Amino acid sequence: MTTRDRLLACFVAVLWGVNFLAIHTSLEHWPPLLLAAVRFLVIAVPAVLLVPRPAVPLRWLLAYGAGFGTLQFLFLYIAMRVGMPTGLASLVLQASAPFTVLLGAVLLRERLAPRQAVGIGLAVLGLGAIAVARAQTAALLPVVLTLLGALGWAIGNLANRLALRDARGPVNPMHLVLWMSVVPPLPMLAASWFVEGPAAWATAFAAAVTPAGVPGLLGLAYTVLLGTLVGSGIWTVLMRRHPAGVVAPYSLLVPVVGMATAAVALGERPSAVELVSAAVIVGGVLLGTPRARPARPGPAEAVAVVAARP
Template sequence: MSARDRLLALFVAVLWGCNFLAVHYTLGHFPPLFTGALRFLVIAIPTMLFVPRPKVKLRWLIGFGLGFGTGQFAFLFLAMNLGMPTGLASLVLQASAPLTVLLGSVFLRERLTPRQLGGILLAVGGMAVIAWHQAEHAVLLPVVLTLLGALSWAVGNVCARQARPENGLHFTLWMSVVPPIPMLALSLVFEGPAADWHSLATLNTANGWTAIGGFGYVVVLGTLVGSGVWTTLMNRNPANIVAPFSLLVPVVGMSASFLLLDERPALVEVLAGVVVVGGVLLGSLPRRQRSAEAVLAVSSSS
């Protein structure tokens, strides 16, 4: 993985860390499943009209849309609506990284090194501590929903890797065509048309304008920019190298939530988060080159 790609992966981590704040403000006005449907609908319509369909197998496009789009955000938005703290959600969702590495090892036959396995075990251990601590406070369900969102994200990552699109942005845009119908159907069943309509009819309020701002960030920066760059990175690098960078998202998410939302996680959760971040560093940092020739080769390629 080149130095440029590592910087791009860090850039996406910053975008997605702040994205959790935007989701928090959006869910303060819109029902969660309806939010997911709207998020992808506003991208899907112009995509179908103006963006060429990527030349990939349909099953990988649908799989990416159902995993990365529908499953991840349906579970995440429901979890946050049920009380999952914003900063903690940004941490727990990153279980997608070790899950992606495991799925990549099983389905893509990507080699799992001992160091990557150690990083996975560290990350899983940190997640387990957080789940245990939340269960003690009777809020386990939001954590479970967030973990299901992480699993959906991992499935989407594997589908993106298999699709190998020539244009990552076009692939991401066309992925947005998949989620609106299933998410809108779920919203109508579980949230009701009255709640959906009320959120639209009351947009011209202070709370509504705040939600519009958050929604705009989620669509443009979180989805178009972040997901487009991420998919490109997944296309030209092994999934088990790219995916662990997503574990850096909670560094931004938890810091921003502390500063702007005054969320103060328990000490045990902070320590567990440090363990999780340690897992990504262990699993994704490049190996030290033992020879001067190898060092020179790496430097010239960067």
């Protein structure tokens, strides 16, 4: 990678790390399910109107949206609403990487290299340590919910891969990300209507247009514009230019930024166990990341899994 591309990869990691702080701010003003629905709705409407639908099988597009969009953010937003620390959420969500490798091995019969198996084992060990530590303080539920969100992300990753594999011709990965956003709004709105209720909608939208609601809108705007569109757009370009194994490790900077910004802005102080576990998890994910392979010429260069972050 050139120095410019390395800086771009670091910039995306910063955008995605700060995004957890933006989500935290939004959740102080919006019900979690409604917030997730609105987040994707404001992307879905212009996507349907302005972006051509990618030529991928509908089943994989729906599965991508259901996993990455619906399940991931349903569990993540609820977890953060019920007490998952912002910085820790940015770390635990990294479990999507070993989950993706495991699901690929089980469902797609992809070969699991010994190096990847060791990396997954380390990541699971670190996550287990955090779960045990949290269980001592009766705060295990938010960790479990965040892990379920990571599993949803992993399911979305596999669907993304299958969509690109079975595509009818070249596919712009960014178009696939945008059209994935069409899937979550309806189930999220339905869940919000029945769980949070129409009164919560009225309260949230009424408060959003008041001065007190500005931070919530700014957090939502950051998530949509910078976290999703700008971050994913740059990441897609990098994934097209370089092998996935070269670009993907830069995503390990996301929890570093997420935990640092949460410490500065929110005063979060992870325990010693959580800090050691964080190092083990990051090391395990890095070890489990496939080694870079030379890019093959031709249309295959455009086939890359877009690792869009929350």
